[in-house]
Amino acid sequence: MKINPEYKDGIQLDAYREIKCLQELRHPNIVQLNSVFTTKDQTISLVLEHLPLGDLEELWKNKDILYQAPDVKAWALMLSQAVWFCHANHILHRDIKGSNVLIAADGTAKLADFGLARKFADPGRAMTFLVITRFYRPPELLYEATHYSAKVDIWSTACVIAELCLRDWFLPSDTDAGQLSIVTETFGTPTEESWPGVSKLSKYVAPENSNKTRGRPMSWWRERLRLLGEDGVDMVRGMLRLDPKKRFNADEVLNHRYWTNEPKPSRAEELMLRIEMGKAEKRKREDERKRGGAEVESGRADKVARKLDFGSMRK
């Protein structure tokens, strides 16, 4: 790790942030920092706990892993608890995404990568708006606000939950401008009435009347996030309000009726079993593919001797 003369510590900024935050935070759903040590060649090593089962992004991308509404609820709950714990300790994570939520051997999800985390800002002090991976970036950061709050993490959390349900990206785009357009398309164009103070943000351009969108109807939400159910959709919509002041905070998320209503979130062991089964399935399939096309499952040609193919032997 190189030494950066700009900082007195001589540590790279993300490593410094990570060490600083993880030392403070002890929670079952936050990755545990076991120790920090340096070596002679000026590298810093962080010893984190071992989380072998991949992350939430891998999880929804691997179609062999089958999961249901209770499983989504369990993962969403663990993530929300981790986010709440960070915020209760006055820490902004600022990089919540599926690939930063890792899964431990016992099936619990753990929030990791505190490389962009920081403390809540003091009054009048600006923070950088270039944080959070684009798909998960809330509108106030797209408008380049420099005075934002913990609500940015809530938006990202909701995006992760929605992704789990969709098994696809929730709000994908190629550029920051594209991200803004997909957000307004989904949620409607923000105006001074719906979001007081939005016009003061540096990148905000007042929309012309013809350009205004009204956002997706409720039926669109219900249809896309069917796995969450009525309560879940209500919660996710509360977490995805354009105006950060109206958006849920972490307390409101955890006190939402979604968690207490049926179905109950599944236990960690069940989640672990699902993941293990899915991975075993995938491995099996890959092995078969390696063995060369595998056997034809069933069909008329089953009993017929296969034609010998010497084509592959020719070079």
Place this chain on the structure above:
Amino acid sequence: MSKPSSRPGAAASKDGDICPVCKSSRYLNPNMKFLVNPECYHKMCESCVDRIFSHGPAPCPIAGCKYTLRKPRFRKQTFEDLKVEREVDIRRRVASILNKQESDFTGLKAYNDYLETVEETTWNLILGVDVDATNKRLKLWEDAQRAERHSSVNRPSALQGDPSAPSESAHVVLKKGNLQRKVQTAGNAKTKTTAKTDSSNGTPEPAAHEAGAGRTDAAKKPDTGFSFAGLKAYTGPPKAKPFDPYGGYDFAFQYYTLQPDYTVEWLAKPKVDPENIGGGWDIADWYGCAMFDAFSGLGVFIGDEVAEKERLEHVSGDGEIGTRRAADAAMVPTGDVIMDDVF
């Protein structure tokens, strides 16, 4: 029939390929299948089973076998050696009734004693020692276990019954078929003899001891067949806790209460700054943060903690105290590093 068996090539497979009941051989019927019944383990061919047992229970056709067999229990044998087949069946049955695990006991000693009792019981059944008494004890234990698991279901009356009437339930089980009277008398005689051996030294020592203890305690506790020292009481499945969205964490403030607003001169500007409003920055968040920073050290006594730590290190007698303390010091970020906030 003697013709194929006299042929030299067929001699080796002679026993296995001729049905002892109908004497037909595989030579004449290549699809012949042999079945056994786990009562007496006498082998016979499928067509014999169909012929004899299709109309309900019938005595075993092998001469000298006193068992009554039923058709549904006939099956193909798994092991070539029928003794092994029988032993596996018995072990399976005993294991399904005496099914405790090491975690159910207070210690390894208790668990090993238990395993020894299980093995003695199994061998009693295999070698035919005290079969009735052992079966009775297994039955009692099974009932007791079931009653314990499903406490809502009424306890079987057999448990409350007088333990001094031992062969009552055993006879009910055996009272089937046309041999019932014989079996009953034979059973009575047997239980008498087994009772004798039991009191002398027929059963292993711990089991006999426990059986004796069970008999003395009979006034207080119903007889459960077995009793194991060091067996933990069954507590039932753990109850689900009420849902706590915070996962058991609580950040209640002990030393201060947070006001909704504070009037401080230098905070007047950021409060009304429109940029703050649009971006979502909330002064209430910062109040909480600042108050926490100011007061969270209250109630933490570093002196005590250091003393405690030193005491622990002293107790463990660690030679590397110095280096470890240095490492600890390196771990804790020193408080006096003032960094410009560049974000």
